[in-house]
Amino acid sequence: MKQLNLVLLWHMHQPDYRDYVTNQFVLPWVYLHAIKDYTDMAYHLESHPKTKAVVNFVPVLLDQLDDFAQQFSTKQIRCxxxxxxxxxxxxxxxxxxxxxxxxxxxxxxxxxxxxxxxxxxxxxxxxxxxxxxxxxxxxxxxxxxxxxxxxxxxxxxxxxxxxxxxxxxxxxxxxxxxxxxxxxxxxxxxxxxxxxxxxxxxxxxAESGQIELSTTPHYHPLAPLLIDFSSARDSQLDVTLPEHNVYPGGRSRVAFHLLSAITSHTQRFNEKPAGVWPAEGALSAALIKIMAKQDCQWSASGEGVLVNSLRSSFPDASLLDRNHYLYRPYRIDGESKDIICFFRDDQLSDLIGFEYSKWFGRDAAENFVQSLDHIYHSTPVEGDPVVSVILDGENAWESYPYNGFYFLDDLYHLLDDHPYIRTTTYRDYLASVEVNAIEALPTLAAGSWVYGTFSTWIGDKEKNCAWDMLCAAKHSFDLVMQSERLTEEEKNQASRQLASCESSDWFWWFGDYNPAHSVASFDQLFRKNLMNLYHLLKLPIPSAILEPVSKGNEWSEDSGAMRRSSSNAD
Structure with missing residues (x-):
């Protein structure tokens, strides 16, 4: 009997809010989301042992949770x-x-x-x-x-x-x-x-097999852009790039973030992650090759990336009916091995992220299952469709009454007993199919889960200015690392600080469409990270870093922490 495989991937992430010079937490969001969202998400899974899911923890979030746990153990509070x-x-x-x-x-x-x-x-x-x-x-x-x-x-x-x-x-x-x-x-x-x-x-x-734990490159870098700024032109031909043509040594930095993530994950959870959800679902062919060298089995991105890739791979193919191309995995050549890639159902994911918070919980859960039922009956008879619903595991619930309690409880209950919808994980799904029979995707167009482009992180004056500041800092970092100015310990501290500067989160917030109070916090934290890097490198701080990169929009009421997948979404 045909069945629908549903993969719910909850992405858990907070950027690094620590000041590496003072050792203080500048903002409290890690521990606040921990006591609200990460506890609730664990509770719902524990209460519904038949529901399977993928939980993606970014290592820099886990580092900060460990830091808070240590603060409570030692009673040395730095928040x-x-x-x-x-x-x-x-x-x-x-x-x-x-x-x-x-x-x-x-x-x-x-x-x-x-x-x-x-x-x-x-x-x-x-x-x-x-x-x-x-x-x-x-x-x-x-x-x-x-x-x-x-x-x-x-x-x-x-x-x-x-x-x-x-x-x-x-x-x-x-x-x-x-x-x-x-x-x-x-x-x-x-x-x-x-x-x-x-x-x-x-x-x-995870040990019970109910969830699969996956990872993200350690400090959540926008990896395709670190590797090559021009990858942004795969989805936006006319995008304006930073004055610096490339991020110095970007490919090796991405490899560092990925290897560090895999090592950190393995130490914490006693097994190597099978899959990687890249920061912002941002994929490129160059990133796939780096993943393949680390023996990753699967990755995932947004629906827009798949559409752009199919248009590049098969220019004459019709993409009018997403039921015929979205609900299946694709093999992507990573040179040393193929990576299996899954692509997010943007409509279903955005319903949870932005719409269902306005509904009664039971009505929303039933509507979600009805949507899956429609997919089940609309996809080809041969083969079992796999539907990927991927979104932040923390930011949506603030908009729901009772932190989404009734929606999640009802949703998991309906899925537990459904006759032909099966919740699964990517690792379990791949174990149940013939991987070599999965269709190959000849061309992977670089892009992210937001609009299928990188426009949220690069292209406008303020974002590009931030990239240029980071490129200049990385150039200084490379020169100092090659000298004898720092001890090994000082080099390690500077390397960790650089990794935090490379996070995608800073570039997310720059722009006049984000609320001013949020932009001010992240702008200040980005520049503070750069200042700390120059301090650790024992170099003078460039005057440009002392001035705000972005001021945001004082009239914007949107929290800015989440964004719809499609720019023309209702």
Missing amino acids: PLLRLLATPELENITMQDRLYIFDSCFLSNHENMLQPYPAYKRLHELYQVFNKVSERELKYFSGQYLADLLVWYHLAWMGESVRRNNEFVMKLMTKNQEFNYEDRLQLFTLIGELIQDLIPRYRKL
């Missing part, structure tokens, strides 16, 4: 928001710390993470009344107000599975206000326990 949560006398904190609390503790989706909680909502209303006062007058906000604000912010970021099952969290939410130091300290301890338990939970799910 300002966590430190303030556990500070005994909030009345006596500095004005700088007060400002940090006010700047941090209302950053969330207010509709789903503030409005449902009257006490938290009231704290926000009080702040809105007084937020135009001078810094000196901010001291009139009491220590109790600050304590309640810190507790409620962390309760709002707590996973729904924790809120429903942890008695202490229920107690705090019932108490509602006037939280004391003991309350804050217990909440602080719970956060540590949740973070320390995360990687073991996912390791256990």
Whole structure:
């Protein structure tokens, strides 16, 4: 009997928020997503043992989770928001710390993470009344107000599975206000326990065979562009490239990120990853060859990349009916071996990422399964279709009521008992088919899961300016590495700092279509990373790095953390 193979790939990623000179966490998003999204995603899988999925952990996220676990073990907290949560006398904190609390503790989706909680909502209303006062007058906000604000912010970021099952969290939410130091300290301890338990939970799910764990090049670089800027012209012939023609030594840098990721993954999970989800689903023929040398079995990208590749490979072929080309894997020549590539159903993935948050959970889950049923009946009778649904495992749920609890619970329940839809993993799927019989894709057009192009990361003035700054820093790095100026330890520190500078995330945020407050944070962090690199290289900091690259759009309300796959999506 024909069956539909459904692969759900949840991509877990946060860029490196650490300042390598001060050793402080500049932004709190790693631990906040850990207690909200990574805990909930593990819970739903644990609650539905028949549901299979691929969970992709970027190593730099795992590094930071390990860092937080170590902070809790040693009680040496290097994240300002966590430190303030556990500070005994909030009345006596500095004005700088007060400002940090006010700047941090209302950053969330207010509709789903503030409005449902009257006490938290009231704290926000009080702040809105007084937020135009001078810094000196901010001291009139009491220590109790600050304590309640810190507790409620962390309760709002707590996973729904924790809120429903942890008695202490229920107690705090019932108490509602006037939280004391003991309350804050217990909440602080719970956060540590949740973070320390995360990687073991996912390791256990992998050991049971329920999930496949895959990886991404270590610091999430936009690999095809590091290898060759001109690869952007595979999908955009008229794209404007940076003034530097190439990123110096880009191919070896990508090989470094990939090997580091595989080594890190193997050490953490006791097995080598079979597959690689490249940062931003960005593939190119050159990247495939690097993956093949590391014996990778599979990779994946967006639907737009497949369409561009098919047009290049078969110019006369009709691509009107995606049911005839999307729901199957393709073999891509990596010289040393073939890599099997899967391509994301952009429509289904974007429904979860952007649309279903507006629906009742059960209705959304049923609609998703009905869409799969339509694919099942529309694909050719011969062969079992494989449908890839790939998206961030953390950023969508903030837009859902209850952190997507009802949607995910209902979806997994419907899939568990479906007669001909089978959830699987890429590794299990490949083990069940004749790999050599998979159709070859002669030409792979370079591109990403966003629009099938690299326009989100390169091409406009601000993004190209950032690339030129990074190229100049890499040129300086190469010169210093060839000299005798640094010790081996200093070279290792500089190499790690460079790797963080190479993350795709910085380039994602530059542009006037992103909200100003988010752009300012990431712009500052990118430039701080470059400054730290020059500091570690013992070189003067170029004056251009002292000026913002991008300011964003103060009128934009979009969080910017996710983007639709198609530029003309409704």
